[in-house]
Amino acid sequence: MKGHVIGVDVGATWTRIALANLHGVILDKYIFKTPREGDRYTIAETITINIIQRYKDSIADVKAVGIGTAGPLELSTGMVINSPNIPMRTFELARPIQDALKKPVIMANDCVAAVWGEKVLGLGKDYSNVVYVTISSGIGGGMIVNDALLLGKMGNAHEIGHTIVDVSGKMKCGCGGYGHWEAYASGVNVPRFAAMLLNEMSISGDERASPVYRAFVEGTLSTEIIYSEAAKGDKLALKIVDKINRYNIAGFENIINLYDPELITIGGAVVLRNREIVFKRIVSGIENSKGVVTSLPKIVITPFEDDIVLVGAISLALLPPQNLIKMLKYIQYI
Ligand SMILES: [Zn+2]
Structure with missing residues (x-):
């Protein structure tokens, strides 16, 4: 099978992004500090820039992007709402990344993504x-x-x-x-x-x-x-x-x-x-x-240890749960 997916794990301190093949095998992984200053688009923009810079040669055959993020969430709009541990608290996440990459972005709470990763790949x-x-x-x-x-x-x-x-x-x-x-x-x-x-x-x-x-x-x-x-x-x-x-x-x-x-x-x-x-x-x-x-x-x-949320995000992109897709009112390109 040709093609790739991208997984993103947004934590209060660290954000991880990874490129995986369609079997869910991580081919590359990159970790950076989650921005703590900026506006409601800064986190999404930082993730987009890192994906484009790091995976520019693979982006054409990326099927989807999955995100597991610290919450709370509003899945219908793809936003994080009033997060206690990220200073911006309320910010756009899935939609600006989807607009920039022209790929479907499937988002869930970090532990929800993790259990999906355990089910799909673990x-x-x-x-x-x-x-x-x-x-x-x-x-x-x-x-x-x-x-x-x-x-x-x-x-x-x-x-x-x-x-x-x-x-x-x-x-x-x-x-x-x-x-x-x-x-x-x-x-x-x-x-x-x-x-x-x-x-x-x-x-x-x-x-x-x-x-x-x-x-x-x-x-x-x-x-x-x-x-x-x-x-x-x-x-x-x-x-x-x-x-x-x-x-x-x-x-x-x-x-x-x-x-x-x-x-x-x-x-x-x-x-x-x-x-x-x-x-x-x-x-x-x-x-x-x-x-x-x-x-x-x-x-x-x-067995995925520190990568479990990243594996979960990859699994969301590989095999999006249909009940989740129905809740993501912003979703396009799918
Ligand atoms: Zn409590």
Whole structure:
């Protein structure tokens, strides 16, 4: 098969673009900082310029461009609306790229793209019920139920990081809500939650020698130090990690009870960098859970690791889900 597709992963910090063949094999990949200054067209223009400069020899036989982006989205107009982590907040994305390249641009939320990538090109090929979960600076998910990619009215279904795992609402989430999963266990929020726990705990003499306690006292507590000390066996760090993982396990129990998946793949920096202390402990927590009413799914780390959203974007371009295409009112050239 001759031809190419282009995938774009728009994150709050980094944007990745890739050229792939029609089997979904990445032939070239390029990463640049997502612009943090400019107007509502700056991000789309920067992506367009990079695609044209880098892939000018291949652009004629590009069939489509797929985009997986941080949300929230308005799929009908191809825009990002009020994004908490990108300073422009509300900006055009799919339409200006489509106008410039004269190729269909198929856009979805990053985790929605990711689960589609897992289904089209990854471990989900043989399954009809697949979930992807990321635990990174935030927590998010994408779901395929009975082969249908779930989207919601604007494309914002499955903001699972903002589901409630603590009705007492001890922690306030970045979105303004209380008791949300993300407020306890995402990379950005782990140090805040850990500091709250350390303020509440009685700390033994031994524990005061822990690098985690020293970092807490010095005001330099980080997700990295908590997880790396836990991996080394530091008792205080392990106590904190056990508490965080209780919220992670609750989040996954909710997901399994809601969607009855056959396969869950997990990605995101917090999981990828802490496989023993986060991934394995979540899996064993779910295996021992009394709170799951259906049979347990297979739970694995995504083989695509940091490229999962890019692979998802490529999959959107290769095999656009028809229910998604119907929602993209701006779509042309298809
Ligand atoms: Zn929230």
